[in-house]
Amino acid sequence: IKTIGVLTSGGDAPGMNAAIRAVVRKAIANGVKVKGIKKGYKGLLNEEIIDMEKKDVSDTIERGGTILGTARCPEFKTEETQLKAAEICQKHGIDGLVVIGGDGSYRGAQALARHGINTIGLPGTIDLDIACTEYTIGFDTAINTAMQAIDKIRDTSSSHERCSIIEVMGRNAGYIALWCGVANGAEDILLPEKYDFNEQNIINNIINNRKRGKTHHIIINAEGIGHSTSMARRIEAATGIETRATILGYMQRGGSPTCKDRFYASIMGAYAADIICEGKSNRVVGYQHGEFVDFDIEDALAMQKTIPEYQYQVSRILSL
Numbered sequence: 001i002k003t004i005g006v007l008t009s010g011g012d013a014p015g016m017n018a019a020i021r022a023v024v025r026k027a028i029a030n031g032v033k034v035k036g037i038k039k040g041y042k043g044l045l046n047e048e049i050i051d052m053e054k055k056d057v058s059d060t061i062e063r064g065g066t067i068l069g070t071a072r073c074p075e076f077k078t079e080e081t082q083l084k085a086a087e088i089c090q091k092h093g094i095d096g097l098v099v100i101g102g103d104g105s106y107r108g109a110q111a112l113a114r115h116g117i118n119t120i121g122l123p124g125t126i127d128l129d130i131a132c133t134e135y136t137i138g139f140d141t142a143i144n145t146a147m148q149a150i151d152k153i154r155d156t157s158s159s160h161e162r163c164s165i166i167e168v169m170g171r172n173a174g175y176i177a178l179w180c181g182v183a184n185g186a187e188d189i190l191l192p193e194k195y196d197f198n199e200q201n202i203i204n205n206i207i208n209n210r211k212r213g214k215t216h217h218i219i220i221n222a223e224g225i226g227h228s229t230s231m232a233r234r235i236e237a238a239t240g241i242e243t244r245a246t247i248l249g250y251m252q253r254g255g256s257p258t259c260k261d262r263f264y265a266s267i268m269g270a271y272a273a274d275i276i277c278e279g280k281s282n283r284v285v286g287y288q289h290g291e292f293v294d295f296d297i298e299d300a301l302a303m304q305k306t307i308p309e310y311q312y313q314v315s316r317i318l319s320l
């Protein structure tokens with residue numbers, strides 16, 4: 001391996017810059033050249049490729065977003081596009097590619113590996129919804145950002161004796177909702193993996209809590225359930241208690257990464273650089289049981305994970 005590329009793909013996540021920085025610096029330390037590919041697979045197809053030196057990643061570890069830019073690229077699913085991308089890599093002398101993104105981005109990496117480009121995936125998503133790893137780059141920052149926002153909403157909710165539904169991101173997964181629900185001491189935590197669509201339970205809970213003297217009622221609703229605004233209207237009509245919905249949205253994806261995201265992303269980026277320089281391909285890096293590990297992409301994509309039952313049960317007991 002003489003030259004590798006690095007790109008970020010899919011939704012951005014805080015800590016991606018730490019990962020890029022580590023890939024660049026570790027690969028160069030291993031004697032390998034690095035090219036940055038802008039705007040994910042879209043940028044690769046448009047040949048938006050730049051040389052990267054150690055100094056090009058200075059002053060980036062503390063920055064949110066991704067210095068390379070990112071994009072979703074649905075057209076990358078076709079064989080024709082994948083072949084074109086592999087040819088572009090060859091044309092630019094790129095014999096290995098580190099892809100930082102989620103499951104969809106891994107499928108692209110797998111396709112490129114089939115076409116002769118060595119690829120390694122790094123888990124970059126705030127959603128924590130990648131089965132082969134207990135940690136994804138950006139999750140820690142996103143939950144801390146959301147937690148702080150929810151604390152603020154709780155203040156005003158208590159002052160006005162309102163019920164607040166706060167919708168957090170996570171696509172179809174409820175990890176952000178679970179973590180914030182517990183960390184913010186929410187009264188109800190709605191997870192797509194567990195939700196039974198029985199609003200009467202929530203309504204009863206609100207009424208009982210009000211009778212017990214609680215001045216607020218915080219409901220954390222996951223994006224995978226959604227419909228927070230109409231849910232708020234129905235709850236207000238049923239309880240007679242003013243109910244407001246807040247959709248936290250993209251603020252959860254931005255901001256300076258936490259120490260944990262900077263550290264884990266740095267180690268994972270360096271790990272990816274090492275294994276790609278050794279000639280490994282079609283692998284993804286993960287974090288399992290306290291260790292950084294790598295898996296075959298196909299095996300990683302076949303793995304499944306869901307909300308841990310014990311964590312869910314505890315979240316229900318603690319939210320009253």
Ligand code: F6P
Pocket residue numbers: 011072125126127169170171172223253
């Ligand atoms: O995967 C990260 C994420 O923020 C999800 O939580 C959300 O469902 C999605 O991306 C939003 O995607 P987009 O940036 O395309 O609107």
